Amino acid sequence: MTEEAPVLELRQVDKSFGPIDVLHEISLTVRAGEVLCLLGDNGAGKSTLIKTLAGVHPPTRGEILMDGRPVHFSGPKDAGDRGIATVHQFGGTFPLMSIGRSFFVGVEPTKGWGPFKVFDRKKANEIAVQAVQSFGITRIDDGDRLVGGLSGGERQSLAIARAVHFGARVLILDEPTAALGVKQASHVLRIVLEAKRRGLAVIFITHQVMHAMAVGDHFAVLIRGALAANFRKGEKTREEITDLMAGGEAMAGLEASLETYMQSHEGHPPSA
């Protein structure tokens, strides 16, 4: 039996902006029905990496493969057409639009024919509400409500449901839970698991180790643009992951110097 090719794969990808080298020899595989958590401190290169995967930046060197075949995205639209969808922190939706309308921005269903085509509000609302509810968000039941009136978690849910409805195969979530409270975050995490259950490949970017551990099958830690660790669920503890994200040695060094300082100042911590 041959294993199914990964939906998406990076081979030795470098990304530079002029003289600035941001990503160094990144090799990663993203499989259908799996959640890959991308972890790393601010400035580690997470956004650059997902923009490279989503067709925003062409790689400087290396290869991107989809279903085992090399691909060259001409831009984000091209990557989107091939099923790579990115959902940004605030859902990327339009606060002054209704739920039904925002769901179909760019892909509006029509009734009638020829020059008489009009946006079918009722049908759009029905489809949008049904799509979101199928992810377990039953509080959204009126497609005429404005997106701006939804909570952060509901907006994320709407954006994810929309991407899945229109055929996304790879769902890239850039810090979807960063600005959310515990309850809201747990809704989003549940939706991530539902997307995985439906066979999508999910790339989940977060700073929050607990959120990553709640949904991740696979973990990749970026430090200064390089893959510092790449491991599967259960292979590392929460403490080990936290330490890795903080840059390991950097953190240990900081603790050691704080210890020395405390001893030489008879236990008084440095004033801020």
Ligand SMILES: Nc1ncnc2c1ncn2[C@@H]1O[C@H](COP(=O)(O)OP(=O)(O)O)[C@@H](O)[C@H]1O
């Ligand atoms: N277009 C760009 N031109 C030059 N440098 C960039 C560009 N985009 C990102 N960088 C640099 O790449 C590094 C990684 O940034 P980024 O990918 O946004 O990190 P993260 O998302 O992990 O916080 C930073 O040092 C940033 O300044």
Ligand SMILES: [Mg+2]
């Ligand atoms: Mg970022």
